[in-house]
Amino acid sequence: MKYDFHIHSCLSPCGSDDMTPANIAGMSFLAGLDAIAVCDHNSSLNIEAAAKACSQYGIRYLCGMELCTSEDIHILCYFKDIQVALDFSAHIEENTLKFPNEPSHYGNQNIMDDTDNILGTVDHLLISGCNYSVYEIVDIVHCMGGVCYYAHIDKPSYSVISVLGAIPEDIAVDGVEIFNMANRERLIAEGYITEDTPYMSNSDAHQLEFIGAKEAQMEENHPLLAYLMD
Numbered sequence: 001m002k003y004d005f006h007i008h009s010c011l012s013p014c015g016s017d018d019m020t021p022a023n024i025a026g027m028s029f030l031a032g033l034d035a036i037a038v039c040d041h042n043s044s045l046n047i048e049a050a051a052k053a054c055s056q057y058g059i060r061y062l063c064g065m066e067l068c069t070s071e072d073i074h075i076l077c078y079f080k081d082i083q084v085a086l087d088f089s090a091h092i093e094e095n096t097l098k099f100p101n102e103p104s105h106y107g108n109q110n111i112m113d114d115t116d117n118i119l120g121t122v123d124h125l126l127i128s129g130c131n132y133s134v135y136e137i138v139d140i141v142h143c144m145g146g147v148c149y150y151a152h153i154d155k156p157s158y159s160v161i162s163v164l165g166a167i168p169e170d171i172a173v174d175g176v177e178i179f180n181m182a183n184r185e186r187l188i189a190e191g192y193i194t195e196d197t198p199y200m201s202n203s204d205a206h207q208l209e210f211i212g213a214k215e216a217q218m219e220e221n222h223p224l225l226a227y228l229m230d
């Protein structure tokens with residue numbers, strides 16, 4: 001299963017305007033991916049269009065979001081059901097201090113359909129932290145039937161290790177994303193994760209050319225694959 005479960009669309013201010021759901025699906029097909037997830041910062045408003053566009057190419061879809069906690073830790077949240085993911089997105093929007101986006105500085109935040117039409121924009125900046133701590137977020141996501149993976153734990157910013165200096169043992173996060181898989185052995189040796197910690201590696205693409213760049217593959221029994229849309 002070739003996958004890329006962390007792709008930003010044009011809804012993320014830092015994502016290229018070319019990252020429309022239709023373009024992401026087309027580029028994922030060209031990259032030979034079997035399954036993808038669009039994970040925008042603090043919003044899932046483009047996942048419906050992305051799932052629809054992917055279905056045109058026979059690409060499996062995972063509903064997700066890259067959430068920023070109140071501690072500035074990025075967490076990838078995934079749900080099996082599109083409506084639950086949208087409900088979670090609405091809940092996060094209600095529980096975030098809203099600063100206006102300045103598109104000329106941060107970039108556009110476009111809501112799209114699956115055929116490259118702009119349906120609207122999100123006016124508050126999506127890259128600021130929500131009101132929930134990592135402890136609270138994991139409980140909320142689990143209560144809604146979803147799963148949480150710490151994003152890019154080997155990156156020097158917005159990762160659980162860079163913020164807290166460790167991976168807290170009392171938070172039941174379901175797995176980790178390792179940006180550079182060459183770091184996995186070191187993370188195990190230093191005790192951040194174990195051999196048994198579910199892991200994945202994604203592009204975190206903000207531009208079309210990086211989609212599928214990790215050429216990562218998952219075994220069919222990876223626990224995350226149970227959350228793919230039917």
Ligand SMILES: [Zn+2]
Binds near residue numbers: 151
């Ligand atoms: Zn991130």
Ligand SMILES: [Zn+2]
Binds near residue numbers: 008066204
């Ligand atoms: Zn990201």
